[in-house]
Amino acid sequence: MKTIKVKIPATTANCGPGFDSIGIACTYYNELEVTELDTDEIQLEVSGEGEGIIPATRDNIVCQAIDKVFERVGHTCKGLRLKMENNIPLARGMGSSAAAIVGGLFAANELSGSKLTRHDLFELATEMEGHPDNVAPAIFGGITVSIMEGDKPSYLRFMPPKPLYMIVAIPEFHLATKTARSVLPIQVPREDAIFNLSRTALLVTALSQGKYEYLSQALEDKLHQPYRMPLIKGMEDVVPLAKEAGAYGCVISGAGPSLIAFAEKNPDDIGQAMVKGFNQNDVEARYVVLQVAEKGVRISPK
Numbered sequence: 001m002k003t004i005k006v007k008i009p010a011t012t013a014n015c016g017p018g019f020d021s022i023g024i025a026c027t028y029y030n031e032l033e034v035t036e037l038d039t040d041e042i043q044l045e046v047s048g049e050g051e052g053i054i055p056a057t058r059d060n061i062v063c064q065a066i067d068k069v070f071e072r073v074g075h076t077c078k079g080l081r082l083k084m085e086n087n088i089p090l091a092r093g094m095g096s097s098a099a100a101i102v103g104g105l106f107a108a109n110e111l112s113g114s115k116l117t118r119h120d121l122f123e124l125a126t127e128m129e130g131h132p133d134n135v136a137p138a139i140f141g142g143i144t145v146s147i148m149e150g151d152k153p154s155y156l157r158f159m160p161p162k163p164l165y166m167i168v169a170i171p172e173f174h175l176a177t178k179t180a181r182s183v184l185p186i187q188v189p190r191e192d193a194i195f196n197l198s199r200t201a202l203l204v205t206a207l208s209q210g211k212y213e214y215l216s217q218a219l220e221d222k223l224h225q226p227y228r229m230p231l232i233k234g235m236e237d238v239v240p241l242a243k244e245a246g247a248y249g250c251v252i253s254g255a256g257p258s259l260i261a262f263a264e265k266n267p268d269d270i271g272q273a274m275v276k277g278f279n280q281n282d283v284e285a286r287y288v289v290l291q292v293a294e295k296g297v298r299i300s301p302k
Helices: 061-073 096-111 118-129 135-140 177-182 190-209 212-218 225-231 235-244 267-279
Strands: 003-013 022-037 042-048 079-086 143-149 152-158 165-171 249-252 259-263 285-290 298-301
Touching: 003 096, 003 135, 022 096, 022 135, 022 165, 022 190, 022 285, 061 079, 061 096, 061 118, 096 118, 096 135, 096 298, 118 135, 118 152, 135 143, 135 152, 143 190, 165 235, 165 267, 177 225, 190 212, 212 249, 225 249, 235 249, 235 259, 235 267, 259 267, 267 285
Parallel strands: 042 079
Antiparallel strands: 003 022, 003 298, 022 079, 022 143, 143 152, 165 259, 165 285, 249 259
16 A cells, blocks of 8 residues: 655735735645555544544545546545644635645645646646635745636746745634635726736735835735625734734735734734734634745655
8 A cells, every 4th residue: 555645835825915816835734644545435534623524535625636636547546544634724714725635636646656747736726726826836835926827727936035924813713715705896996906906016026026125015905805804803903913013014814814914023023913903802813923935745655
């Protein structure tokens, strides 16, 4: 029986104005171990996030990803043993579903003889996730800018030239991406679209050149955050407190409800201030201090 171990980074997407296009790999990881079995069964062991919640069936999103690769390459597999060590919280805007999909795809590809390229797996991950902004950094690492042309995704990746802290405040409630998308308008004013275009261009330039002082303006957004703020209790207090503590800006991580602040110093002061903002609104929260992960998914045969 062959066993493959995969390590997948958390991701944050949107980053303010870069809705459905900008993503960052973060130094926070899930680990997945997959073994093919001779018996027709699914064995699942989960520690950390999702323990007691993730189903031990082929409906599991990791199993769906594995089956998609096996079907694509014509590989036959009776059963699977999965061991998951999850740090990425579920439904909190840190790319938990992208990590599950990417982990399953890459483990299955390795088990079946590595017949698919990394870009093939990127396309499959995008198909499963529905958009590339989280799966791109989970696969390729760094900061990614992704687009869709028809049903085909493409991306560019870069690493910032100097360290940048990302402080993520994680509240103790879930927010489904479907719910967060449901509040967005179908049409937006032209001036709001222009506002976001300019901020997105400034964001990519500031990150790629290490001119982080421009992030205070570059993280501004009018396309999704104003509509999602009512879904995230405490956000109206967390954002200004993060800035007062030294953050360049604070935005929704992915679809939320986690909030992410960007800074060059004093990350713990900022994290404590963000948690305080949630606590003032009777929301329990914790924070983690992360940096940009240079590498995406990593595979190690066991």
